[in-house]
Amino acid sequence: MAFLHISGLRKRYGALEILKGIDIELEKGGFLVLVGPSGCGKSTLLNTIAGLETITEGDIKVDERSIAGLHPSKRDIAMVFQSYALYPNMTVAGNIAFGMEMRGVPADERKQAIDKVAKVLQIGHLLDRKPSQLSGGQRQRVAMGRALVRDPKLFLFDEPLSNLDAKLRVDMRTEIKRLHQTTGKTIVYVTHDQIEAMTLATKIAVMKEGIVQQFGTPAEIYNNPANMFVADFMGSPAMNLLSGRITRADDGLAVALERAGGEAIRLPVAAAQAALAQYENRDVVFGIRPEALTDPEGADRNASALAENDCLIEVVEPAGSDTFAVTKLGGREVVARLRADARIRAGEMARLAFNLDKAVFFDPQTQARIA
Amino acid sequence: MSAATLSASGNQNRWIGRVAIYGLLILFAILYLMPLFVMLVTSFKTMDEIQNGNMLSLPQAPTLDPWFKAWGETCVGLTCAGIKGYFWNSLKMVVPAVAISTILGALNGYVLTKWRFPGHTLVFGLMLFACFIPFQSVLLPMATILGSLGRFGMALQDQIGMTLGFGNPTVNLVIVHVIYGLGFTTLFFRNYYEAFPNELVRAAQVDGASFFQIFRRIMLPNSLPIIVVTVIYQFTNIWNDFLFASAYAGSGESMPMTVALNNVVNTSTGVVEYNVNMAAAMIAAMPTLLVYIVAGRYFVRGLMAGAVKG
Numbered sequence: 001m002a003f004l005h006i007s008g009l010r011k012r013y014g015a016l017e018i019l020k021g022i023d024i025e026l027e028k029g030g031f032l033v034l035v036g037p038s039g040c041g042k043s044t045l046l047n048t049i050a051g052l053e054t055i056t057e058g059d060i061k062v063d064e065r066s067i068a069g070l071h072p073s074k075r076d077i078a079m080v081f082q083s084y085a086l087y088p089n090m091t092v093a094g095n096i097a098f099g100m101e102m103r104g105v106p107a108d109e110r111k112q113a114i115d116k117v118a119k120v121l122q123i124g125h126l127l128d129r130k131p132s133q134l135s136g137g138q139r140q141r142v143a144m145g146r147a148l149v150r151d152p153k154l155f156l157f158d159e160p161l162s163n164l165d166a167k168l169r170v171d172m173r174t175e176i177k178r179l180h181q182t183t184g185k186t187i188v189y190v191t192h193d194q195i196e197a198m199t200l201a202t203k204i205a206v207m208k209e210g211i212v213q214q215f216g217t218p219a220e221i222y223n224n225p226a227n228m229f230v231a232d233f234m235g236s237p238a239m240n241l242l243s244g245r246i247t248r249a250d251d252g253l254a255v256a257l258e259r260a261g262g263e264a265i266r267l268p269v270a271a272a273q274a275a276l277a278q279y280e281n282r283d284v285v286f287g288i289r290p291e292a293l294t295d296p297e298g299a300d301r302n303a304s305a306l307a308e309n310d311c312l313i314e315v316v317e318p319a320g321s322d323t324f325a326v327t328k329l330g331g332r333e334v335v336a337r338l339r340a341d342a343r344i345r346a347g348e349m350a351r352l353a354f355n356l357d358k359a360v361f362f363d364p365q366t367q368a369r370i371a
Numbered sequence: 372m373s374a375a376t377l378s379a380s381g382n383q384n385r386w387i388g389r390v391a392i393y394g395l396l397i398l399f400a401i402l403y404l405m406p407l408f409v410m411l412v413t414s415f416k417t418m419d420e421i422q423n424g425n426m427l428s429l430p431q432a433p434t435l436d437p438w439f440k441a442w443g444e445t446c447v448g449l450t451c452a453g454i455k456g457y458f459w460n461s462l463k464m465v466v467p468a469v470a471i472s473t474i475l476g477a478l479n480g481y482v483l484t485k486w487r488f489p490g491h492t493l494v495f496g497l498m499l500f501a502c503f504i505p506f507q508s509v510l511l512p513m514a515t516i517l518g519s520l521g522r523f524g525m526a527l528q529d530q531i532g533m534t535l536g537f538g539n540p541t542v543n544l545v546i547v548h549v550i551y552g553l554g555f556t557t558l559f560f561r562n563y564y565e566a567f568p569n570e571l572v573r574a575a576q577v578d579g580a581s582f583f584q585i586f587r588r589i590m591l592p593n594s595l596p597i598i599v600v601t602v603i604y605q606f607t608n609i610w611n612d613f614l615f616a617s618a619y620a621g622s623g624e625s626m627p628m629t630v631a632l633n634n635v636v637n638t639s640t641g642v643v644e645y646n647v648n649m650a651a652a653m654i655a656a657m658p659t660l661l662v663y664i665v666a667g668r669y670f671v672r673g674l675m676a677g678a679v680k681g
């Protein structure tokens with residue numbers, strides 16, 4: 001049974017609808033990441049779970065009990081805010097203890113709890129300082145400490161890493177992951193960094209304009225995007241989305257892609273012939289991730305449908321562990337991800353392997369997935 | 372023209388600008404300080420010296436007698452016990468009035484920014500309106516209200532043997548100043564709290580703090596600059612108020628300092644004791660000066676903070 005159950009949730013500010021019917025179920029101990037572009041309603045959704053915003057319609061249940069009407073303090077949740085929201089007039093210890101103090105926990109118990117959390121987060125030496133005397137990463141850890149010390153049913157994180165520099169961000173990401181694995185707590189986490197989403201989540205909800213576009217495991221979201229928005233949003237570099245045309249030949253359906261420096265490429269369509277048959281002689285959007293488009297030596301040996309074609313390489317970008325090559329197919333720039341030592345040069349033709357197991361098709365009008 | 376002469380003329384221009392600015396500043400400072408200087412030197416002179424000497428000259432034989440006389444002996448109207456009683460009257464009125472109006476203003480600002488309700492802009496607009504109501508227009512209505520409060524106090528006296536402060540002139544003045552000051556204090560605090568991060572309030576809510584706990588533990592401790600501004604503003608206004616004081620406590624025991632000072636100066640028995648009058652005026656001005664000196668550096672800083680963020 002789901003531990004966190006959001007059903008038919010709507011949020012309106014006057015006539016303006018921000019959340020348009022959200023349905024999410026998260027198992028106990030799960031790590032749900034809400035991703036989406038700025039302004040899509042992630043924080044609003046999180047705030048409704050916390051009780052900081054009222055809901056217009058729908059229900060939120062935690063552990064089979066509706067929390068929709070409860071005051072934030074009665075929901076047994078802890079929240080880490082984007083700006084940390086540390087109380088500037090209190091010391092670090094005071095900040096961490098404030099929630100316990102408000103709940104009437106005796107002083108000696110508070111002290112023990114603070115010491116325990118301080119040890120986990122390595123902020124023992126900072127306990128007597130004021131927030132203004134801390135660095136960004138230290139503030140972030142104090143904010144986490146304030147949530148951790150409470151041992152709630154549900155943790156809510158609103159972009160807790162967005163104010164940190166790149167290096168610290170990666171460290172803290174690992175820290176949060178470890179914390180989740182050791183404590184086994186249920187977490188809802190907001191970010192618009194899709195790498196954070198992929199690495200941390202057990203479930204991801206991709207949102208856009210107040211609607212959950214897709215809800216699933218990171219692998220599902222990555223490999224089986226429900227529509228072009230999800231395909232484009234998740235993954236870095238983004239999935240190549242190019243227009244192609246479905247044609248029928250003797251050997252079955254194929255997708256034709258225009259190619260710079262030669263005639264069109266025809267790629268046989270391996271799976272889902274039935275769904276694509278309706279698009280015969282019509283345009284579709286052909287999606288392929290950069291790592292599914294590579295040099296023949298680097299291609300996946302287990303792939304059942306590989307197609308090799310020569311493409312004109314326009315730009316080569318060595319990135320250390322990989323080499324990215326840009327070519328032009330179907331009128332769009334396409335990024336291929338090659339082995340670091342692949343021998344290619346800009347301005348020349350090179351042989352690329354298309355892993356068609358990983359290829360996806362979308363309807364150009366509705367943007368929905370075809371196959 | 373060489374680079375050297377260019378920069379030299381630039382320097383010269385800047386120098387002239389400086390001199391002009393500082394010259395003007397000093398001129399105006401002297402202009403403003405002149406009356407204070409005259410008051411101070413006069414208050415330390417004997418009557419002889421005042422009658423025969425120059426107003427601007429320093430006292431030949433400085434004496435503290437005028438100050439003692441002003442404090443303890445001079446005549447206010449018909450009673451000749453100095454201004455000390457009236458000084459305390461003012462303090463008894465100012466301290467509660469400032470404290471209450473500041474606290475209420477802070478509460479208003481807190482509710483108007485962090486606990487918004489439908490129509491909060493209208494309420495704030497009406498409170499702002501209170502800042503523009505001229506003193507004179509509330510004199511009579513307020514007198515009527517205070518009159519009924521006084522009758523209520525009388526009734527209480529008959530029933531339970533005490534008035535509970537109803538009808539007491541000092542209490543009346545506190546009420547008037549609290550009501551009149553509320554528009555200003557609300558304005559100050561609302562603008563300050565407008566820039567105060569909402570997330571702190573939300574975090575405290577999740578932490579389980581109640582409405583008043585958030586106010587007392589989170590809002591107030593982080594409001595020092597605006598509290599100082601409000602206290603200075605209210606203290607100066609209420610201490611210096613003459614109109615309400617003379618209208619509602621213009622005679623008798625509870626007369627505040629400003630009215631008493633006026634009566635000292637207007638007492639028309641014998642020669643006018645300029646030195647005593649000046650000393651009394653200095654004593655009357657002392658508390659506001661003190662508040663400015665103690666809290667002044669926050670005043671400028673607080674006003675800036677409000678101006679930039681609000």
Ligand SMILES: Nc1ncnc2c1ncn2[C@@H]1O[C@H](COP(=O)(O)OP(=O)(O)OP(=O)(O)O)[C@@H](O)[C@H]1O
Nearest residue numbers: 013016018036037038039040041042043044045192
């Ligand atoms: N009190 C409010 N009244 C009206 N509209 C609001 C209010 N609060 C938020 N919104 C709108 O709701 C939408 C969603 O806001 P929200 O803060 O949830 O976005 P977000 O997904 O968290 O974005 P970001 O990634 O930038 O934090 C925005 O378009 C915002 O303008």
Ligand SMILES: [Mg+2]
Nearest residue numbers: 042043044158
């Ligand atoms: Mg947000």
